[in-house]
Amino acid sequence: MTNAIEVLNLNKKLHQFQLRDVSFTLPSGTIMGFVGENGAGKTTTIKCLINLLKKERGSIKLFGLNQESNDIAIKEQIGVVFDNIHFPEMLTPKQINQLMGAVYKTWDHHYFLKLLDQLKVPIHKPIKQLSSGMKMKLSISTALAHYPKLLILDEPTSGLDPIVREEILDLFLEFMQDEEHSILFSSHITSDLEKIADYITFIHEGEILFSENKDDLLYQFGIWKGSLEQSKDLPDHSKIRMKKSPFGVEILVKRNEVNNAFYLEKPTIEDIMLFYVKGDDIK
Amino acid sequence: MKALLLKDFLAMKSQLKMIITILLLFIVVSFFLEDSFYLVLSIFIFGTIQVTASFTYDEMSHWDLYANTLPLEKSEIVKSKYILSLLLSIGTLLLFSPILLLINYWTNGIPLIDFLPIICLMATGSLIIMSFLLPIYIKFGPQKGRLFLFLIVILPIIGFNASLSFILDKLPPVETLQKLSYVSPIFGAILFILSYMLSVKFYETKEF
Numbered sequence: 001m002t003n004a005i006e007v008l009n010l011n012k013k014l015h016q017f018q019l020r021d022v023s024f025t026l027p028s029g030t031i032m033g034f035v036g037e038n039g040a041g042k043t044t045t046i047k048c049l050i051n052l053l054k055k056e057r058g059s060i061k062l063f064g065l066n067q068e069s070n071d072i073a074i075k076e077q078i079g080v081v082f083d084n085i086h087f088p089e090m091l092t093p094k095q096i097n098q099l100m101g102a103v104y105k106t107w108d109h110h111y112f113l114k115l116l117d118q119l120k121v122p123i124h125k126p127i128k129q130l131s132s133g134m135k136m137k138l139s140i141s142t143a144l145a146h147y148p149k150l151l152i153l154d155e156p157t158s159g160l161d162p163i164v165r166e167e168i169l170d171l172f173l174e175f176m177q178d179e180e181h182s183i184l185f186s187s188h189i190t191s192d193l194e195k196i197a198d199y200i201t202f203i204h205e206g207e208i209l210f211s212e213n214k215d216d217l218l219y220q221f222g223i224w225k226g227s228l229e230q231s232k233d234l235p236d237h238s239k240i241r242m243k244k245s246p247f248g249v250e251i252l253v254k255r256n257e258v259n260n261a262f263y264l265e266k267p268t269i270e271d272i273m274l275f276y277v278k279g280d281d282i283k
Numbered sequence: 284m285k286a287l288l289l290k291d292f293l294a295m296k297s298q299l300k301m302i303i304t305i306l307l308l309f310i311v312v313s314f315f316l317e318d319s320f321y322l323v324l325s326i327f328i329f330g331t332i333q334v335t336a337s338f339t340y341d342e343m344s345h346w347d348l349y350a351n352t353l354p355l356e357k358s359e360i361v362k363s364k365y366i367l368s369l370l371l372s373i374g375t376l377l378l379f380s381p382i383l384l385l386i387n388y389w390t391n392g393i394p395l396i397d398f399l400p401i402i403c404l405m406a407t408g409s410l411i412i413m414s415f416l417l418p419i420y421i422k423f424g425p426q427k428g429r430l431f432l433f434l435i436v437i438l439p440i441i442g443f444n445a446s447l448s449f450i451l452d453k454l455p456p457v458e459t460l461q462k463l464s465y466v467s468p469i470f471g472a473i474l475f476i477l478s479y480m481l482s483v484k485f486y487e488t489k490e491f
Contacts, residue, residue, distance in 0.1 A: 050352050052491040075354040086349035088290070088340040090297040099293065102286035103353050126297075152352075 002064055004028045004150045004182035005049065010058035012048055017206060019044055022058070024201045024211040028149075029179045031172070033193030033214070034186040035269060036203035037277055042186040045203065046154050049184075050080060063149065076104065079143030083155040085135045089128035093121055093138055097145075104146035112145035119167065133164035140171060151175065151183045157192050165189075169196055190269040200269055202276065209276055214269075221272060222255040222264030234258060241279035252279065287355070287363035288370075290346075291337045298336075302329065310382060317390035323405055326379055330372030331412060335432060337367060338425040348491045361482045364417055365475070372409040376402065400464035407464075410471030412436075414478035422485040 005026040012019040019041050026032045036042050047053040049060060051071055060067040062074045087096055093116055101107045116123055119137040127135060136156060143151060151172070157165045169192060175181055187193055193200065194214070201211035210217070224234060227248040231239075238257035243250045252275040255264060267275075295302075309325035341347060350360055380402065387398055415435050420428040 047491065052348065052351050054490060072354045072356065075352065078352070080349075080352035082348070084345070086345045088294040088344045088346065090340075091290070091293055095293045099286045099289045102289060103355065 002028050003061070004030075004063060005032075005184060006059075006061040006064075007045070007049070008059045010045065010048055010060060011056045012044060012053060013056060014044060014053070017041070017044070019048070019206045022203070022206075022208050024208060026182055026184055026199065028182050029176075030198040031176060031183040031185060031196050032199040032201055032211075033190070033197035033269070034184055034201050034203065035188065035190055035193060035273060037188065037273070040203045041206040042203055043154055044206075046152060046184070046186060050075070050078070050152065076106070076146075077149045079146070079148035079151045081136075081139050081143045081151065081153045081156045083158055085127060085139045087127055090126050092126050093123040093141075096138070096142060097123075100142060100145065106146045108145050108147065111147075112141055115141040115144060119171075133160050136160060136164070136168065140168060144171075144175060149180055149182065151181075151185075153183065153185045153187075155187055156185070157187060157189055165192060172196060190273060194269055202273065204276055217272070218267065218269070220255060221267050222253050222258065223267050223271060224251045224253050224258070224262055224264055225249075234262065239282045241275040242282045243275060243279040250275075250279075251282070284359050284363055284366070287350070287360060288367060291340075291363070291367050294337065294340045295333060302333075305329070306379075310386070313386050314390065322379065322383055322386065323376070323401070326375050327372065327405060327409060330368070330375055330409060331416070331432075333371045334364070334368045334413070334416070335420065335425060335428065337364070338420045338428065342425050347489075351491050357486050358483045361421060361479065361486045364421070365413075365479050365482070368413045368417060369475075372413065373406050376406060376409070400461050403464045403468055407467040407471035410468065410475045414471070414474040418478055418482045418485055421482045421489075 003025050005024070007025070008023050010019055010022040017039070022041070022045055024032070034042050034045070044053060048055045049062070049067070051067060062070075063077060065074055067074060091099075097109055097112050100112070101109055113123065116138070119141065121130070121134050121137050121141070127138070130138065140156065153172075157168060160168070172183055172185070173196060176183065183196075185193065185197065197214050199212065200214045200217055202209045212220075221240070224231070225245070225248065231242075231249055231251055234251065234253060235257060238253045239251050240254065241252045252267065252272065253264065258264060306322075306325065306329065309322050313320070313322040347360070351357070383402075384398070412435060416428070416432060419431045419435075423431070
């Protein structure tokens with residue numbers, strides 16, 4: 001199986017912020033949720049992936065090709081969606097169809113119009129008159145109509161209502177019907193990722209804290225709740241992070257290193273994120 | 284390239300009515316004042332403003348961020364702005380030349396032989412202004428670019444006024460000046476090409 005994305009020891013410094021040895025792999029045919037709080041480095045990493053920012057060190061490969069020396073060939077095969085649409089706002093979807101047809105060799109005018117029709121996006125209205133949900137649907141349709149192999153999505157569902165988010169997630173799942181297709185999906189709405197992601201990569205203060213299969217990740221961790229005194233019964237090597245709560249402490253533990261006698265709650269991705277960001281390291 | 288020009292022209296289309304109205308107004312003014320200079324001047328200003336407006340539309344929508352995710356060479360993105368500026372300045376000037384000549388003929392303006400050097404000089408002026416303007420807009424963006432635009436327009440005027448008497452004394456004969464004006468677009472074109480090469484260098488080092 002080839003990898004859609006391979007990032008190894010990516011380093012990039014930007015003003016007060018720095019990506020440090022960012023590494024992760026997105027196997028073809030899978031969806032990776034890229035999570036982290038605002039300012040953690042999600043957008044910077046994505047921008048380095050598509051050469052919008054120049055990396056300082058490290059290696060980036062897309063479809064097994066070196067990103068710097070195969071820039072155009074790679075960009076023919078990817079679709080990128082940001083949290084906003086970036087066409088001049090007086091353009092209409094119909095005009096976007098016209099101009100994108102001149103950008104991509106593989107642009108399918110009919111498929112684009114079919115997608116817009118399916119998503120009920122009016123084709124004659126200028127972008128400035130579309131709602132934010134409509135704009136995002138237009139943006140995603142634009143990313144899909146040249147049949148990319150990889151979608152790179154930077155916060156595509158932030159600021160959208162649950163109905164539109166659901167429609168958009170369905171569109172991504174439809175895209176994934178082809179087993180060669182892959183998605184890198186950055187978001188801080190972790191419930192969206194829980195629905196569709198196969199892998200979760202968590203970035204915090206410019207460093208990757210983990211990049212793992214979602215099911216393994218959710219199974220591997222458990223949340224123990226109790227008093228600080230009671231927590232001493234837990235084996236030390238099982239404890240990962242601890243948060244203080246109004247009722248005592250909450251501890252993120254490795255499930256397989258804790259005796260079954262302890263009641264552990266199943267964490268969500270958001271819980272794990274909060275433990276890493278807000279909690280204390282207890283090792 | 285085609286897509287990039289199409290994007291700029293489609294964005295401009297929303298202002299088409301206003302652009303046509305202004306140009307018609309200048310045609311009428313030129314006709315009544317019996318001086319086609321106003322029309323030439325308006326075309327000249329129109330071209331420059333529209334090129335700078337295209338940068339403003341791009342900046343407002345963060346177009347460059349998106350354009351650089353598409354399979355487009357950076358040099359192609361820069362080239363599209365240079366071709367746009369040629370089409371909008373010299374292209375429009377050529378497009379309006381028949382009207383200019385007609386106004387000139389009806390109003391018994393300057394003889395044709397004197398008119399062509401003026402068009403040549405205008406084209407050269409336009410090439411020179413764009414040669415300075417485009418790298419600045421590409422490097423610094425339209426916000427700071429506007430300040431430079433002001434300097435690019437105002438400094439030559441101040442310089443020209445200050446040295447007018449000196450220039451008039453040293454001027455070669457009219458025939459030589461006329462010949463020079465015919466070849467001046469070649470120098471403008473060389474500067475324009477050099478400016479393009481510099482802009483590509485600027486754009487290649489840009490991050491988005």
